[in-house]
Amino acid sequence: MPGTATDSLDRRDDSEPSEPSGSNDTSLGRAPKGKPAAPAKPSSAVARLAKLGLRRPVDLVLHLPMRYEDETALETIGEAIRRAGMGLAAQVEGEVISNEVTFRPRRQLVVKIADDTGELTLRFLNFYGSQTKQMAEGVRLRVRGEVRGGFFGAEMVHPQVRPVVPGEALPDRLTPVYPATAGISQAYLRKAIGGAMSRTPMPETLPQAVLQGPLAQLKLAPLADCLRLLHNPPPQESEAALADRSHPAWQRIKFDELLAQQISLRRSQAARREKNAPSMPRRADGLLTRFLAALPFRLTGAQQRVVEEIAADMTRPHPMHRLLQGDVGSGKTIVAALAACQAIDAGYQAALMAPTEILAEQHFRKLSAWLEPLGVPVVWLAGSLKAKEKREAAARVESGEAQLVIGTHALIQDTVRFARLGLSVVDEQHRFGVAQRLALRGKAGEAETKAAPDKVPHQLMMSATPIPRTLAMTYYADLDVSVIDELPPGRTPIVTRLVNDARRDEVIERVHHAAAEGRQAYWVCPLIEESEALQLQTAVETYETLVAALPDLRVGLVHGRLPPAEKAAVMGDFSANRLQVLVATTVIEVGVDVPNASLMVIEHAERFGLAQLHQLRGRVGRGSAESVCLLMYQAPLSPTARERLATMRETTDGFEIARRDLQIRGPGEFLGARQSGEAMLRFADLNTDAWLVDYAQEAAELMLARFPEAVEAHLLRWLGGREHFLKA
Ligand code: ADP
Ligand code: MG
Numbered sequence: 161m162p163g164t165a166t167d168s169l170d171r172r173d174d175s176e177p178s179e180p181s182g183s184n185d186t187s188l189g190r191a192p193k194g195k196p197a198a199p200a201k202p203s204s205a206v207a208r209l210a211k212l213g214l215r216r217p218v219d220l221v222l223h224l225p226m227r228y229e230d231e232t233a234l235e236t237i238g239e240a241i242r243r244a245g246m247g248l249a250a251q252v253e254g255e256v257i258s259n260e261v262t263f264r265p266r267r268q269l270v271v272k273i274a275d276d277t278g279e280l281t282l283r284f285l286n287f288y289g290s291q292t293k294q295m296a297e298g299v300r301l302r303v304r305g306e307v308r309g310g311f312f313g314a315e316m317v318h319p320q321v322r323p324v325v326p327g328e329a330l331p332d333r334l335t336p337v338y339p340a341t342a343g344i345s346q347a348y349l350r351k352a353i354g355g356a357m358s359r360t361p362m363p364e365t366l367p368q369a370v371l372q373g374p375l376a377q378l379k380l381a382p383l384a385d386c387l388r389l390l391h392n393p394p395p396q397e398s399e400a401a402l403a404d405r406s407h408p409a410w411q412r413i414k415f416d417e418l419l420a421q422q423i424s425l426r427r428s429q430a431a432r433r434e435k436n437a438p439s440m441p442r443r444a445d446g447l448l449t450r451f452l453a454a455l456p457f458r459l460t461g462a463q464q465r466v467v468e469e470i471a472a473d474m475t476r477p478h479p480m481h482r483l484l485q486g487d488v489g490s491g492k493t494i495v496a497a498l499a500a501c502q503a504i505d506a507g508y509q510a511a512l513m514a515p516t517e518i519l520a521e522q523h524f525r526k527l528s529a530w531l532e533p534l535g536v537p538v539v540w541l542a543g544s545l546k547a548k549e550k551r552e553a554a555a556r557v558e559s560g561e562a563q564l565v566i567g568t569h570a571l572i573q574d575t576v577r578f579a580r581l582g583l584s585v586v587d588e589q590h591r592f593g594v595a596q597r598l599a600l601r602g603k604a605g606e607a608e609t610k611a612a613p614d615k616v617p618h619q620l621m622m623s624a625t626p627i628p629r630t631l632a633m634t635y636y637a638d639l640d641v642s643v644i645d646e647l648p649p650g651r652t653p654i655v656t657r658l659v660n661d662a663r664r665d666e667v668i669e670r671v672h673h674a675a676a677e678g679r680q681a682y683w684v685c686p687l688i689e690e691s692e693a694l695q696l697q698t699a700v701e702t703y704e705t706l707v708a709a710l711p712d713l714r715v716g717l718v719h720g721r722l723p724p725a726e727k728a729a730v731m732g733d734f735s736a737n738r739l740q741v742l743v744a745t746t747v748i749e750v751g752v753d754v755p756n757a758s759l760m761v762i763e764h765a766e767r768f769g770l771a772q773l774h775q776l777r778g779r780v781g782r783g784s785a786e787s788v789c790l791l792m793y794q795a796p797l798s799p800t801a802r803e804r805l806a807t808m809r810e811t812t813d814g815f816e817i818a819r820r821d822l823q824i825r826g827p828g829e830f831l832g833a834r835q836s837g838e839a840m841l842r843f844a845d846l847n848t849d850a851w852l853v854d855y856a857q858e859a860a861e862l863m864l865a866r867f868p869e870a871v872e873a874h875l876l877r878w879l880g881g882r883e884h885f886l887k888a
Contacts, residue, residue: 208344209352218877220356223349224390224413224843225336228402231304232330232395238277241314244307251304253324254280256297271295273303280307281315291321299323334393334402353391362387365416365874366859367867374858378415379408386412405843414844415852420878421841422853422860423871429638430864436615437479438582440506442471448501450534455494462646463491469642470499470620474583480618483589486644487814488624488778489651493753495644496585497527499620504536504563508582508617511565513572515591517542518718518747521728523587524566526753531564541567541576544724550575581617589621624778625771625818654781654789656809658765661794667761668709670790675713675740680757682779683743685719686764687772695745696721702763703743714738719745746772748779755783765791765808766801770821773808781812800824823847 214220231251240250254273261269269284269292282303284291295301305319338349362384364371371380386409393402401407405414442448452459459467466484473480486492500510512527514520520542528538539562541553550570556562560579565571569592586592621639659667671681683706685699696719703717716739718730727747733739735754742748742757746768760780765773773791780787791805807820844852863871 211341217356217360220353221360226339227337228334229337231335236277237275237280240307241278244309244314250307253302256295256299259295259297273301282319283315283317300326332395336391365870367870370859370862380412381408414849417841418844418852418856419859420874422856425638426860432481433478435479436477437618438615439477440474440502442502443505446505447534448505451501460646460648462644463495466495466642466644467498474502474618479616481639482620483639483641484622489782490644491648492622500564503583508580509563509578510583511571512585514587517568517724520568536563538564541565541570543570583618585620587622590623590625650784652786654787654812656789658791658805661792667790674759681741681759684762684776685745687767699745713740715741717743720747752779758785758787760789763792766793766797770804770817774817
């Protein structure tokens with residue numbers, strides 16, 4: 161084994177002792193969707209409600225509490241003070257004994273209340289004059305907040321306060337707390353929701369035949385009862401079951417939500433099946449055959465299988481809608497190229513879209529090298545082209561002269577029209593936003609108008625991020641999936657090590673060593689989410705350090721701000737081994753393919769997500785040389801960062817990594833679907849409620865087959881006008 165015996169990095173691994181991986185501090189899956197990013201100034205409460213997606217009364221009825229507050233009991237001030245500092249909410253009552261506005265350290269209202277057991281200070285840093293009066297001396301206040309041990313004794317900062325008469329009754333129910341947004345108070349929401357509840361009957365949308373049939377085992381309670389209970393839980397209900405959403409009432413809600421999703425997915429699937437697409441039979445004497453004959457390697461068994469699946473789809477007169485899934489390095493590009501050949505053979509154009517310009521450019525170079533010798537004109541279309549070049553490229557696309565078009569999302573711009581698009585391929589599809597995927601689909605749909613107005617192109621999506629079963633059944637239920645579950649032969653597994661940042665010199669030495677053996681290395685600079693400028697600066701500094709430390713090597717630098725031509729030149733030099741070391745920001749994250757590179761150094765690996773680390777690591781291990789990935793980190797690590805890095809060290813299996821990623825992050829973030837916001841499940845949690853999906857599927861099928869009116873009513877209730885988002 162080359163180089164292992166002498167290199168201490170191979171023997172010493174700085175990984176911190178693993179902790180039990182149960183630490184769950186980032187299980188954000190359940191975070192309420194109540195914090196939309198920076199709302200534009202809404203003009204009224206109605207507009208603000210709309211920001212929360214609350215447009216119709218039924219939306220309000222389905223706006224369910226994210227948690228509850230227990231205001232049903234009082235503590236004495238003495239008891240509350242004993243629990244000070246524990247971060248618990250307390251509710252106490254007392255009489256105001258003093259009330260003053262002080263100015264040091266800043267203007268604030270300080271109110272003291274007392275009961276027989278003690279005194280408590282209430283501190284308000286922002287307050288209205290009316291509040292001073294409301295809390296005048298002698299008034300009895302009911303206050304709720306967290307007691308802290310302040311410098312001058314126990315205090316509550318900004319508690320909720322209400323004047324009461326002695327002996328005033330306590331609520332006998334838990335108080336709901338709703339997902340809210342700036343400018344909407346809980347009180348307002350409670351009132352609006354209460355009003356909507358009384359005005360909106362919620363008749364059962366599930367037919368008895370479904371409730372008593374496939375769902376009998378679930379024993380679902382009537383929806384209207386469940387909604388009432390969740391908005392206004394009777395005192396005897398288990399607060400814990402309400403809080404963790406395991407209560408049967410929550411189950412009903414989650415089920416209905418999943419059902420709406422399943423119905424909607426099935427309908428869009430059926431609608432797609434109704435559409436026509438050009439049938440593209442394979443020709444024995446065609447391009448495809450010549451291309452395969454010219455390939456320098458044989459397809460793996462898995463590649464052959466997925467090529468057959470795709471070819472069969474494209475032969476049918478209905479649009480293919482297929483996801484090609486294969487781990488990093490499994491050889492998806494060639495499969496896409498073969499599909500393109502089949503489309504071109506049938507007289508159609510094919511488009512290949514990639515999420516970054518570097519990747520698109522690499523595809524362009526690779527595919528034109530493969531196909532132009534066979535007489536296929538390939539066109540490059542990216543945002544960075546000069547206006548004139550772009551016009552020329554677009555003209556070649558529009559005239560139909562370009563048979564294969566490769567580019568970034570510039571491809572979906574309005575100015576680009578295809579003469580006869582027959583196949584669109586989206587690489588690394590999970591990296592595109594939902595809106596972009598929709599636009600591409602729209603483009604694909606409209607593109608056909610010239611040649612055959614009633615036909616839409618076939619679609620192939622590719623991704624290295626495997627989709628766990630539950631997600632495949634839900635968000636991706638509308639896709640057929642092909643999997644490449646085999647790597648091309650002759651690859652050696654990548655060895656991954658965690659290295660403390662303090663050992664940078666050794667890492668640099670390791671880079672030197674790799675280059676001395678004729679290999680190449682990537683050095684990925686830290687991700688700095690807050691500031692692109694800072695990230696760039698770090699990259700430049702790292703580059704300079706490495707240039708100085710490795711005077712006998714040629715070091716290159718690539719980052720997002722580099723003009724595209726320079727970017728391409730640097731990548732070209734690295735591909736051709738004119739550069740031994742490539743310092744890069746995450747622009748190289750997806751798809752870049754330089755088989756001679758065998759060392760990947762990732763700085764501040766703790767800042768990256770699992771999927772990103774897996775993608776980055778996948779840049780090496782593409783040739784036959786033994787590859788190493790060094791994950792440099794800065795101690796101390798947070799529990800989740802430690803968990804991520806441990807996962808990286810333990811496995812190179814993309815499926816396993818995705819599974820753990822899902823566990824750590826929850827499905828919403830996992831899908832990168834934040835943009836789809838409203839399309840996400842709000843209540844059902846695929847980590848805990850996946851078992852309901854099977855029932856939802858069964859019920860959806862039965863309802864679609866036998867109860868079309870119930871289907872309409874259910875979709876209208878749950879999705880309103882948002883159905884199209886689910887199809888992205
Ligand atoms: P990914 O699935 O990550 O997109 P690529 O398509 O970039 O992977 O392929 C990775 C590398 O493997 C490329 O260099 C490609 O040419 C090579 N490759 C693909 N298929 C085979 C095969 N059957 N035999 C040998 N090498 C292959
Ligand atoms: Mg790829």
